Amino acid sequence: MIGRPPTTLNFYLREEEQSMGRGTGCDFVVEHLGVSGLHCTIKRELVSSGSKSNSYMVWIVDSSTNGTHVDNEKLGKGKRKLLTNGSVVTLLKSKKEKDISFVYNDFHKEEQVNSEEEGGPFAKYHIKQVLGNGTFAVVKLAINKETGESFAIKIIDKKKFSANCGSKKRSYRDEVDILSDLKHPNILSIHDVFETDSTLYIVLELVTGGELYDKISRHPIPEDKAKCYFRQILHAIKYLHDKGVAHRDLKPENILLKDDTSDIIKISDFGLSRVVDSQTSMRTICGTPQYLAPEILQSKSSSGYGIACDLWSLGVILYLMLSGSLPFDDKPGEMFEQIQNAEYEFTDELWDDISDEAKNLIKKLLVADPKQRITVDGALQSHWMQGKPKIQLSGRKRSGEEISPKDTKKDKR
Numbered sequence: 093m094i095g096r097p098p099t100t101l102n103f104y105l106r107e108e109e110q111s112m113g114r115g116t117g118c119d120f121v122v123e124h125l126g127v128s129g130l131h132c133t134i135k136r137e138l139v140s141s142g143s144k145s146n147s148y149m150v151w152i153v154d155s156s157t158n159g160t161h162v163d164n165e166k167l168g169k170g171k172r173k174l175l176t177n178g179s180v181v182t183l184l185k186s187k188k189e190k191d192i193s194f195v196y197n198d199f200h201k202e203e204q205v206n207s208e209e210e211g212g213p214f215a216k217y218h219i220k221q222v223l224g225n226g227t228f229a230v231v232k233l234a235i236n237k238e239t240g241e242s243f244a245i246k247i248i249d250k251k252k253f254s255a256n257c258g259s260k261k262r263s264y265r266d267e268v269d270i271l272s273d274l275k276h277p278n279i280l281s282i283h284d285v286f287e288t289d290s291t292l293y294i295v296l297e298l299v300t301g302g303e304l305y306d307k308i309s310r311h312p313i314p315e316d317k318a319k320c321y322f323r324q325i326l327h328a329i330k331y332l333h334d335k336g337v338a339h340r341d342l343k344p345e346n347i348l349l350k351d352d353t354s355d356i357i358k359i360s361d362f363g364l365s366r367v368v369d370s371q372t373s374m375r376t377i378c379g380t381p382q383y384l385a386p387e388i389l390q391s392k393s394s395s396g397y398g399i400a401c402d403l404w405s406l407g408v409i410l411y412l413m414l415s416g417s418l419p420f421d422d423k424p425g426e427m428f429e430q431i432q433n434a435e436y437e438f439t440d441e442l443w444d445d446i447s448d449e450a451k452n453l454i455k456k457l458l459v460a461d462p463k464q465r466i467t468v469d470g471a472l473q474s475h476w477m478q479g480k481p482k483i484q485l486s487g488r489k490r491s492g493e494e495i496s497p498k499d500t501k502k503d504k505r
Contacts, residue, residue: 228252278328301349312416324357342405400462407457449476
């Protein structure tokens with residue numbers, strides 16, 4: 093902190109918590125009778141954002157009798173305020189003497205791009221480091237200046253969005269319109285929206301446990317843990333489908349974990365979502381290739397597709413969670429043919445230790461005909477999700493049928 097004239101003394105904040113006041117026990121002593129013995133305390137708190145780089149919030153807590161001012165705002169005893177780069181902290185306001193004040197300088201500050209843009213979030217939120225990047229959007233850490241609560245802020249460049257998605261008849265407000273109407277414990281919630289001429293800012297719930305994909309990429313997920321995750325995913329998708337919403341881009345990268353210490357799942361990224369009803373079908377080919385349902389690939393030459401496309405994607409996700417591998421070939425030509433014919437295998441080396449109830453559910457999800465595919469309610473009522481006793485059988489069968497001991501050893505779809 094740099095003293096303002098006539099004060100010339102500078103304070104360097106090196107500890108997590110440092111005190112300032114007239115008392116000799118303070119870290120920074122200010123010798124003036126108008127300053128309280130313990131006038132204020134400056135605290136640095138680590139912000140958990142799930143990113144590799146650390147970020148900190150710096151708070152000032154008022155303990156004074158006469159009050160501590162930050163940017164001309166009087167705090168009051170016991171109150172705290174977030175300090176941002178350039179904040180002016182005044183310990184003493186005096187009509188007869190010069191004020192005793194300091195400027196807080198953050199030497200590790202993150203640049204606030206477009207902070208002067210009218211209508212943006214910068215008056216309410218302190219924008220910190222980047223958490224993720226996309227084609228036309230960046231996600232950063234945002235901290236509410238009043239409460240100190242942390243959020244993720246999705247910053248969408250409207251010009252880039254239009255250039256990439258204009259032909260797809262998508263609106264940059266699609267995600268806002270969908271999320272604003274959704275309230276579910278397993279769906280990422282929206283807290284604020286700001287829009288300027290060039291940018292859309294979506295303030296979202298911050299989750300710090302990373303993507304489900306990160307867990308799968310290290311090793312397959314144990315069956316009991318996979319069931320815990322999948323049950324939450326199904327409940328979230330049931331909620332969406334009951335409201336007539338198709339997600340259309342379900343994949344492990346869009347399934348997040350709330351934090352490192354819990355197994356709470358959050359569905360995210362509703363940029364491709366659509367509201368549909370029984371009289372509506374979708375025709376746009378969108379989503380990630382490995383998770384595309386057969387009817388999406390055929391949508392240009394057929395009557396379109398509906399919410400059942402999400403159940404196919406869930407089948408691919410469950411297959412990946414349990415085995416650590418995808419069911420279809422990486423090469424686009426072979427992949428699309430396999431998807432349209434629902435051709436996949438439960439190879440012995442990957443699936444020997446997985447229950448037949450789990451494999452039966454995958455079989456009912458990965459059915460090429462969406463009319464024959466299991467619904468989300470059916471999936472929730474399946475033997476595997478109901479937690480019935482496991483029966484380890486080696487046989488497999490085609491077309492979504494239950495496995496029985498009479499079936500053959502090799503399972504190839």
